[in-house]
Amino acid sequence: MNGRTNAPQIVRYGELQPCKTAFIDAHTPGSDQKENFTIIGGGVSESHDQHVHITTPHGFNIGAAGQPPKCRNSLHSHRTAEVFFVLKGRWRFFWGRRGTAGEVVLEEGDIIDIPTGIFRGFENIGTDYGMIMAILGGDDAGGGVIWAPEVIEDAADHGLVLAETGTLYDTKAGQTLPEGVKPMRKLTDIELANYPEMTPMQVVGWGVRRYNDMVALAGTKPCKVIGETGIIRDKPGFEVDLITRASATDTRHCHDRPSVLMPMRGHWRVEWDGGSDVLAPGDTMSVPADLMHSAVPSMTGDASLYHIVATGDAPGASWLG
Structure with missing residues (x-):
């Protein structure tokens, strides 16, 4: 890479630094083999271990998720846009309060713009390690991730507690929330009712391109x-x-x-x-x-x-x- 300050910055695929403890489901079986990459901007990682390759504000964040076969990312939502394109592998995206409102399978090069305000998740259904690249709206990516209540509950059963500050603590490693800091509040039934159950036609017909x-x-x-x-x-x-x-x-x-x-x-x-x-x-x-x-x-x-x-x-x- 050119050393001049006004030269482009390059992050090579082979130099990406993964974080395996980025999110609250990092210990939950079925999701515990994920690797999260933050390429441009702070992203939405909940771990102090997350490496950020380029910190220059762009008006959006660039990240990636690498997962072995049958590994999934748990149901969550964002306050700003979340766009993915498949770099490697075959991926199933699903959405809805329980992840059952609809699903779509994306192949390499395909792109999906997931409507803001719905719960979504994804999993690698290919036969090899897969990688999807992500674009998140805003420099602060909307302030973090909104998790479905059962994801927070499952994580606690496996030792991970998310603080209201957005930071993860591993109770099985002896970590405790700082004095005066409360666990992240779970959404109420009334709040959950505001998350729509979009049909496959609404999500796929509008936001997926091959x-x-x-x-x-x-x-x-x-x-x-x-x-x-x-x-x-x-x-x-x-x-x-x-x-x-x-x-x-x-x-x-x-x-x-x-x-x-x-x-x-x-x-x-x-x-x-x-x-x-x-x-x-x-x-x-x-x-x-x-x-x-x-x-x-x-x-x-x-x-x-x-x-x-x-x-x-x-x-x-x-x-x-």
Whole structure:
């Protein structure tokens, strides 16, 4: 990586630092093999052990979840947008108060924009270790995770208690909540009634797009995946484009705020004023605001990358339908 302060910052896939104690279900059987990665921004990790690779505010957070087969992430919700694309493997996403309102299976490259305000979870249903990349709205990602009450109860049975401050304490390791700090309050039945049970048509029809379809749409220009005019019509505080070989250009451009490049397929050469580098699938590049740059495939074959930039809108997803 170029050492200049105005050069892009790159987090290589092979250099990602996982945290296995990031969330309240870290000891719960079926969820205890998760690895959480915080790539850009503070994310929503509840553990002091979480490593943050890039702390520069972008208007959104970038993270990832790595899980072996049959490992799941428990039911939770967020106050801001949560968008995933599948980097590796085959994943089942499910939602609803009990996780039974609907589900969808995503393959590599597919993307899902999950409506704000519903409980959701996901699991790796593939045969190998899988990885999904996440985009969370806002610099503080909405202040954390809202867990379904039974997740908090199950975690306590296995020694983990979440404080009202959003920090985890492991009672089996001898940790106790600080004096004057209470456990995280569970949602009441009245509060839970405000979390809708969205149908598969509402979630999948609106917020899921398949990789091959997006590639077909990225002809002479990038496919606007998420945005006010995107194929997922939403205003979550950021826009997502899919750029392919056909829609890439070596014409340099810049943005008035930091942007992020995340290759999905192939190798990409990024050039900027003063340097260049090559990105591979799983790498994440943060491009500083106002830096002239370009990105084109550096080898033959399938090539695509996701491009993310904040819009300056409020970070809460609007779910325009």
